[in-house]
Amino acid sequence: MNNSTSPAQSPGKSGVIHNTLVYMRQHWQLYVLFILPAFLLTLIFKYIPMGGVLIAFMDYNPFRGLLGSEWVGFEHFERFLTSPDFLRYLANTLKLSVFGLLWGFPVPILLAFLLNRILSKGIKRKIQLVLYMPNFVSVIVLCGIVRILLSPTGMINSLLGTSANFMTMPQAFRTIYIASGIWQGAGWASIIYTAALSNASKDLKEAAVIDGANLIQQIKAVEWPAIKDTVLIQFIMQVGNVMSIGFEKAYALQTDLNLNASEIISTYVYKKGILDGDYGFSTAVGLFNTVINVILLVSMNKIVQRMNEGKGI
Amino acid sequence: MKKKSEFAKYPAEDKAILIVGYILLGLFVVAILLPMAYIILASFIEPVTLQNSGLTFDFSKWTLMAYERVISNAQIWIGFKNAIIYSVVFTVLSVVITLLAAYPMSRPDFRGRGLFNTMFIITMFFGGGLIPTYLLISNLGMLDSMWAVVLPGAFSVWNMIIARTYYQGVPRDLQEAAEIDGATEMVYFFKILLPVCTPIIATLAMWQFVGMWNSYFDAMIYLNSASKQPLQLVLRSILIQNQPEPGMVSDMQSTAARAQLAELLKYATIIISSLPLMVMYPFFQKYFDSGIMAGAVKG
Numbered sequence: 001m002n003n004s005t006s007p008a009q010s011p012g013k014s015g016v017i018h019n020t021l022v023y024m025r026q027h028w029q030l031y032v033l034f035i036l037p038a039f040l041l042t043l044i045f046k047y048i049p050m051g052g053v054l055i056a057f058m059d060y061n062p063f064r065g066l067l068g069s070e071w072v073g074f075e076h077f078e079r080f081l082t083s084p085d086f087l088r089y090l091a092n093t094l095k096l097s098v099f100g101l102l103w104g105f106p107v108p109i110l111l112a113f114l115l116n117r118i119l120s121k122g123i124k125r126k127i128q129l130v131l132y133m134p135n136f137v138s139v140i141v142l143c144g145i146v147r148i149l150l151s152p153t154g155m156i157n158s159l160l161g162t163s164a165n166f167m168t169m170p171q172a173f174r175t176i177y178i179a180s181g182i183w184q185g186a187g188w189a190s191i192i193y194t195a196a197l198s199n200a201s202k203d204l205k206e207a208a209v210i211d212g213a214n215l216i217q218q219i220k221a222v223e224w225p226a227i228k229d230t231v232l233i234q235f236i237m238q239v240g241n242v243m244s245i246g247f248e249k250a251y252a253l254q255t256d257l258n259l260n261a262s263e264i265i266s267t268y269v270y271k272k273g274i275l276d277g278d279y280g281f282s283t284a285v286g287l288f289n290t291v292i293n294v295i296l297l298v299s300m301n302k303i304v305q306r307m308n309e310g311k312g313i
Numbered sequence: 314m315k316k317k318s319e320f321a322k323y324p325a326e327d328k329a330i331l332i333v334g335y336i337l338l339g340l341f342v343v344a345i346l347l348p349m350a351y352i353i354l355a356s357f358i359e360p361v362t363l364q365n366s367g368l369t370f371d372f373s374k375w376t377l378m379a380y381e382r383v384i385s386n387a388q389i390w391i392g393f394k395n396a397i398i399y400s401v402v403f404t405v406l407s408v409v410i411t412l413l414a415a416y417p418m419s420r421p422d423f424r425g426r427g428l429f430n431t432m433f434i435i436t437m438f439f440g441g442g443l444i445p446t447y448l449l450i451s452n453l454g455m456l457d458s459m460w461a462v463v464l465p466g467a468f469s470v471w472n473m474i475i476a477r478t479y480y481q482g483v484p485r486d487l488q489e490a491a492e493i494d495g496a497t498e499m500v501y502f503f504k505i506l507l508p509v510c511t512p513i514i515a516t517l518a519m520w521q522f523v524g525m526w527n528s529y530f531d532a533m534i535y536l537n538s539a540s541k542q543p544l545q546l547v548l549r550s551i552l553i554q555n556q557p558e559p560g561m562v563s564d565m566q567s568t569a570a571r572a573q574l575a576e577l578l579k580y581a582t583i584i585i586s587s588l589p590l591m592v593m594y595p596f597f598q599k600y601f602d603s604g605i606m607a608g609a610v611k612g
Contacts, residue, residue, distance in 0.1 A: 023424045029498045030417040035429060038414035038468045042436060045465040048449050049441025055448075062448070114338045117331060119320060129595055130342050133349075136590040138527035140545050141583050144552030145348055148579060155351050158367060183344065195602050215327035248530050252553050273444040274534055286442035294438050 056284035076284035085268075093264040093289075096250070097242040100178045105238065107186040109231060112193030113223065128194075131187025143252035146180050168257035177253060177262075192234065193227050200226035233304055240300030243293040265289045356380070356580035360573035379581035382574075388558045389585070392544035399462055399532075399543055400525040406467045407521045408514065414468065415476035416502055433470045443534075450535060461535035462543075463525075472517050479513040480506060516600045523590065544586055551575075551582050 024031060056076060058069045080086055111131065118124040134142070149155045150166040157163050166172045200222050208218045247266040254262045265285065273282025323331065354368050362374040383389055417423045418430065440446075446465065455461040487505055507514070529545035536542060550556045557575045565571040 020424045023422075027423075027498065030420075030423060031425075033499070034413045034417045034502075037410045038433075038473070039429070041410065041464070041468040042433060045446070045449070046436040046440060049445035050439065052441045052445025052448060055445060111338065111341070114334045117334065125598075127338065127342060129598065130345055132594065132598070132601065133591065134345055136523060136527075136594045137587055138529075138545055138548070140527075140529055140548045140552060141587055144548065144579060144583055145352060147552070148352070149348055153364065153367075155348070186341075187345070191601055209322070214324055215330055248528065251530075252549070269443055270534075274447065279444050279448070283442060283444045286444065290439060290442060297438050 053283060053287050055280050056287045058280050060279040060283075062279070072280070076281045077288065079281065080285050080288065085263075088260075089263055089265050089268050092261060093245060093266075094242065096174060096177060096264060097245040099174060100181055100245075101238050101242065103178050104182050104186065105235060107182050108189035109193055109227070111186060111190040112197055112227070113219070115190065115194055116197045116223065128187070131190065133187075134184040135188035137184065139248045139252055142180060142184055143249065146176060146253065150176065167253075167255050170258045170261035173253065173258045173261040177249065181249075192230060196227040196230045197223060229307070232307065236300045236304050236307075240297040241293075243289055243296060352580050352583055356577070356584050358577070360570070360577040363577060364573045379574075379577045380585070382561050383578060383581045383585055386558050386561055388539065388542075388547050389544075389582070391540060392542055392547035395541060396526055396544040399459060400522050402459070403463045403467065403525040404518050404521045406463065407469060407472075408518050410468050411472045411517065412476055412507070412510075412514065415473045415480060416498075416506070418473065419477040419480035433473065437470050447534060456535055457537050457541060458535075459541070462531045465531075469521075472520070476510075476513060476517065479510055483509055512600060515597070519597050519600060523594075526590065548582060548586055552579055 052066075054066065055069075057071060057073060058066075059072045059075075060066075060069045115124055115128065118127070137145075147167055151157070152163045152165045156166070166176065205218060205222050208222055213221060243265075245264060245266065247270060250262060250264050251267050251270070254267065266289070269282050269286045269289070272278045272285065276282075320328070320331075351368070355363055356379055357375045357377070358369060359374050359376050359378070362369060418426060420426070441449075450456060450461045450465070455464075483506060487509075488501060527545065529543070529549055532543050532546050533549075536546070547558070551558065555575065557578055561578055562571045562574045565574055
């Protein structure tokens with residue numbers, strides 16, 4: 001390990017390169033066996049498509065390829081940004097994720113607090129098992145269940161005594177999407193908070209009880225401090241992801257009649273690109289989305305890093 | 314008895330708050346179980362009765378017809394078979410590649426660590442998007458092949474970071490002891506490091522398996538032949554597009570009867586397709602926390 005990497009007194013440039021080569025020869029397995037597969041997959045399936053975003057500035061013709069197609073500059077972006085649909089799709093995307101975040105974010109925290117206050121370990125485990133279950137239901141099955149329950153003759157309508165067709169109402173789409181999201185994800189998302197809460201020292205809690213602190217005071221003094229950092233980091237990370245809202249669920253809940261609310265950027269990119277074959281335009285719309293996303297993610301990441309250094313604001 | 318006394322320790326107003334809380338929690342649990350119970354019960358009821366009067370406990374109106382028709386449909390089984398193949402291949406590939414890559418990335422002395430790290434992290438923020446990826450897959454001749462679904466996402470940077478964090482928590486003495494014994498990288502990795510990492514391996518495997526089993530987007534855009542469709546795509550045509558597999562309902566005389574039957578088939582399809590994961594996930598409960606915690610430590 002240390003034969004030729006003798007304490008580098010003045011590691012000149014060639015010295016550094018030499019040391020690296022020696023290291024690589026000694027530890028060739030790290031490069032060839034351990035990291036190579038991941039490196040190749042990343043190079044091929046992530047970096048080549050990154051080059052492919054040039055299509056966004058082209059009138060791309062699959063038969064002529066990247067080199068033979070004509071450059072059109074920002075034409076696709078202009079077409080998208082000036083179209084009346086642009087604002088609607090952007091608003092649909094943002095509303096769906098921002099409202100989803102506002103409604104959905106507190107629920108897992110509340111669940112964790114309540115689970116933490118269940119005294120019987122056995123009951124707690126059973127409740128958790130039920131809470132986690134919807135996470136293992138697939139998007140398609142979830143949306144299938146939603147469609148069944150909300151159909152004009154379904155369970156919800158018979159409970160309400162109505163026969164509304166909710167799936168065709170644009171004004172109902174966001175509620176359906178967000179509520180079913182909470183149904184599916186809140187229990188699973190509570191794990192991280194439950195784990196953080198279990199770190200809240202038992203002694204500290206007992207001391208608080210002896211001091212005569214009531215429930216609210218205990219939460220303020222013991223439990224909230226234990227999960228505060230986790231809550232903040234989770235929130236910031238989710239804010240960073242508002243533009244990367246998934247395709248699968250929105251698409252599976254779309255009907256021809258609720259498109260006014262349910263067409264979001266990712267479903268639009270799919271329809272334009274894969275279904276209509278409008279490659280350049282679709283790529284441009286996708287790139288627009290990615291760029292906003294990157295800006296959001298990078299700034300949110302900066303905030304998290306600053307928090308970690310300062311040990312949580 | 315002890316539990317009761319612990320609850321009794323709370324002052325009266327705290328008890329009130331707690332009881333409201335427990336009720337809320339109970340309602341959430343009921344909200345999860347109720348739709349499931351409804352689907353299970355409805356799947357046994359004759360299509361006409363279900364359409365006209367909903368659930369009934371008059372067992373003369375119960376039938377196993379929906380299950381018989383779903384189980385005897387070939388496409389469902391093709392879907393199951395493909396889903397198992399894709400999920401197993403994807404899980405094995407992904408976990409192996411991710412665990413391997415995480416090892417050099419966990420070593421402070423690894424030359425090029427910063428470079429690889431930057432290369433990997435960039436892909437978490439920026440990507441080529443749908444069409445460039447689709448064109449690449451198409452140019453590689455991978456359209457309508459399992460590899461289009463299984464390969465592009467096989468290396469997960471996020472999971473690599475989690476595995477790396479876990480490795481770094483393994484005491485260094487173990488490695489130093491191995492080095493003194495003259496163990497090579499491979500021996501240390503396979504014989505010493507991996508055996509103490511089983512919780513994280515199980516967690517990653519579970520995530521990848523469930524993720525692949527439940528997804529449909531990649532299969533929808535890359536796979537065209539009916540013989541290659543995974544379960545979720547078969548479910549999509551039955552549940553979302555209202556198109557039962559040919560043969561499931563075609564023997565019914567009237568359009569109305571076909572529509573009623575198609576509706577009933579959805580219930581049985583949901584039950585049959587969800588059963589495997591519903592039965593399996595409780596066995597993995599002990600791994601849920603470990604994975605989430607490892608990910609939370611260094612975000």
